[in-house]
Amino acid sequence: MCLFTDLLATATPMLAAAAEAAAPAAEKATPSGLQLVYEFLATGGFVMGLIVLCSMSAIGASILAWLQLREQVIMPGAVVSQLRAIPSYALKGDIRPLQEFLSHDGSMLSRLGSMAISGAFTSKQECHDACAIKAREEIHRLESGIPLLEVMVTVAPLLGLLGTTAGLVGMFSAFGSGDGPDTAVIAHEIGVALRCTIAGLFVAVPSVLAHTYFTRRLDALAVKVESIMQETIQHFYQHFEVQRPAA
Structure with missing residues (x-):
């Protein structure tokens, strides 16, 4: 019993020293997050590269749509307040200050407002x-970026399916080798198949959410612009007499 106690007392410091020496090695062996992402993408093969390009395109399209669909860019508050002040310009009997203000503003609403109060049309209709017609052209210009998101919604899952199919083909090819199936090759091909599927869905799901959000936002902004333009045209033709110049 005493001999066992002595051996235990002697081995305990040695085990502690071994554990301390193994701890830094284990920390060094633990891969970082970037290394895990790189390994995940590198295992996917060439299809994974196409999916990465799709993700970059979706991010770029989302940023472009967000920059274009800001309310202060499409319909600034100063332009809205000036268009709603047409009755006050009518009291002064001069619409030219409003026309000059709109001509110096580069927003979509100012361009439509300039056309509405130009006096170039004989009737309100x-x-x-x-x-x-001009508003439809402006809305079509604002849609740039949104159709690309719709394309990514369709293309990314298909690329994931393509990678899955390629991985399955490689896996069954390993089964058909003459020396018997190579488990390392089979595991690699299964990893390719699953990673491509995950990556395709990872790109498609956010693209669906972004496409839905920006489409709804564009519709809401179009409704607001239409409402302001109807009010502008109504006030202008109510307070100002418009006559077509003689030919």
Whole structure:
């Protein structure tokens, strides 16, 4: 019993020293987050590279849509307040200050407002139809970036499926080798298949959310612009007499 106690007392410091020496090695062996991401992407093969390009395109399209669909860019508060002040300009009998203000502003609402109060149309309906056509052109320009998100929603899962199919082909090819199936090759091909599927869905799901959000936001802004333009045209033709110049 005493001999066992002596051996235990002698081995305990040695085990502690070994544990302390092994701890730094274990910390060094633990991969970082960037290394894990790199290994995940590198295992996916060439299809993973295409999925990464899709993700970069989706991010770029989202940033572009966010920059273009800001309310203060499309319909600044100063332009809205000036257009709603047409009755006060009518009391002064001069609409030219408002026309000059809108001509110096580069927003979408100012361009539509300049057309509405230009006096180039003899009737309110004619002005309304012309402004509606111009508004559709402006809305189409603001849609740049959103169709690309819709494309990524469709393409990214298909690329994931392509990578999955390629991984399965490689796995079954390993089963058909003459020396018997190579478990390392099979495990690698299964990893390729699963990683490509995960990456494709990882790109497609945020793209669906971004596409839905920006589409709804564009519709809401279009409704606001339409409401302001109807009010502007109504006030202008109510307070100012418009006559077409003689030919």
